[in-house]
Amino acid sequence: MNFLSLEGERSFSFTLKGNNKLRALEEELRGSELFSPLIYDEMRTEIRAIPFGDYLKRYIYVNSSLSGHFREVPVKEYRQILMDTFRENGVPATIEKSKTRLATVTGRWLEQYKVGRETVLLLGFGLGMMEEEVDSFLTDALHDHAMHPDDPLEGICRYCYAHRYGWEKMQQLLAEYRKGPEDLEERIRGSQPEKRLQSQRVMREDLELLFQAEKEPAAVRKTREWFRKLYDAVCEKMVLESSGSLQRPVSQADVERVFCPPVPKDRYGNLRMALQTGVKRELSDKRFTRLHQHLLLSGKKEPERYDLLTLGFYLQTGAEMIQDTAKRTEQFRNYMNPILEECSYGPVYEADPYECCLLIALSSPDLMETYNNVMEMAVDGQENNP
DSSP states (O other): OOOOOHHHHHTTOHHHHHHHHHHHHHHHHTTOSOHHHHHHHHHHHTOOOOOHHHHHHHHHHHHHTOOSOTTTSOHHHHHHHHHHHHHHTTOOSSSSOOOOOHHHHHHHHTTOSOOOHHHHHHHHHHTTOOHHHHHHIIIIISOOOOOOTTSHHHHHHHHHHHHTOOHHHHHHHHHHHHTOSTTHHHHHHHHSOTTOHHHHHHHHHHHHHHHTSOSSOHHHHHHHHHHHHHHHHHHHHHHHHTTTOOOSOOOHHHHHHHHSTTSOBOTTSOBOOOOOTTTHHHHTTOOOOHHHHHHHHTTSSOOOHHHHHHHHHHTTOSTTOOSOHHHHHHHHHHHHHHHHHHTTOOSOOTTSHHHHHHHHHTTSSSHHHHHHHHHHHHHHTOTTOO
C-alpha cells in the first residue's frame, strides 16, 4: 500500500469535518432561541452516524492513494484491494477456522453499519495496521474500548501489531496460550529456531503475562466504576437542587424525570419507546429511562461511553455553570476526556451525532431544557421544525 502525506490524510479526517460542522452550527445558533428545533433538525437531516464501511473505505483510500472522492470509488475496487492485501499477508476471512469466503466478508464489511471487535482485529492483520490504527478503528468507528491488553486474544493481537508480527505468529502465540501455562518454556523453545533467543524470551514473557491476566478486562471494570461515580454524583446534585424537597433517596424514576421529563408516557406511566426513524439509530440506546438504569445498575448491561457522557453533561449544568459558552465546552472536554481515556475510550468525538448534540447543547442558555426538548422531538417527530 502507498501512504498519503499527513496533510493529505487530514483532508479525509471525519474528526476535523465533524469539528468544522460543529463550529458552523454554533455560529448559526449564536443569539438564537431555536436551539432545540435546530439541533433536532440537524440530527434528522445532516449529523448522521458514520457507518463502519465508510471508515474502512477511507482507510483503504488514504493508504492506496486512490483518486476522486472516497465514497465515489466503486465498491468492487475497494473489495479487490481488500482481497489482494489479505491474500498477500496470508490472512483468512475469519479469526476462527470456517468455510466463509474472503470475497463474501470483504463485500459485507464495506457495506456494514457496524461490525464486531474481532472483525477489526482481523482487519488489523489483513491490512497490516499499526497498533494505534487498530485502536482508532475500535474507538472512532465502533465507539468502543481500545484493545484490552488483559484479554487473551486482544492482548496477543496487540502484542503482534506493536512488534509488526503477522498472522502466522499471532496464531502460534494463540495456540500456545490455549494449551495452558504448563511447560510453557519448553514449548516455546521447541517452536522457535535456536538463533531466535530474543524472540523466545519476549514471546515467553508475553504469554506469562497473559496467564496472569484477570478474566475481566480492566477497561470494562473502569467504565463500570466511573459510571457508578458519575451516577452517584448526579443523584447528589439532584438532592442539592431540590432545596430540601427530596427527603428520600433518589430513585431511578427521579433520574428519569431529569433526563426525559417532557417525553410522553403511556397509560401505565412508562415512557413511549418509539423513536422517529430519522434519529432512532442516534438516540435509541442513550435515553436514561428507568429500564436503561435498571439494566446498568443491576449489571445486566455494561455501561458505555454514551452513559458516561450523558451523566457528565448533566453535571455541567446548574447555578455554577460557566456563562462563556466556549469555556463551558472546554470545561466539559477537560472533565470528560480523562475519564474516557481511563476507560480506554477515545476523547469526546465531534463526528458522533449524539456527542455533537451534547456539544451544541452546551452553547444554549439552558442545557437540560435543550437536551430534554430534543429528546421530546425525537419521540413526537416534529419534522417541520425550522
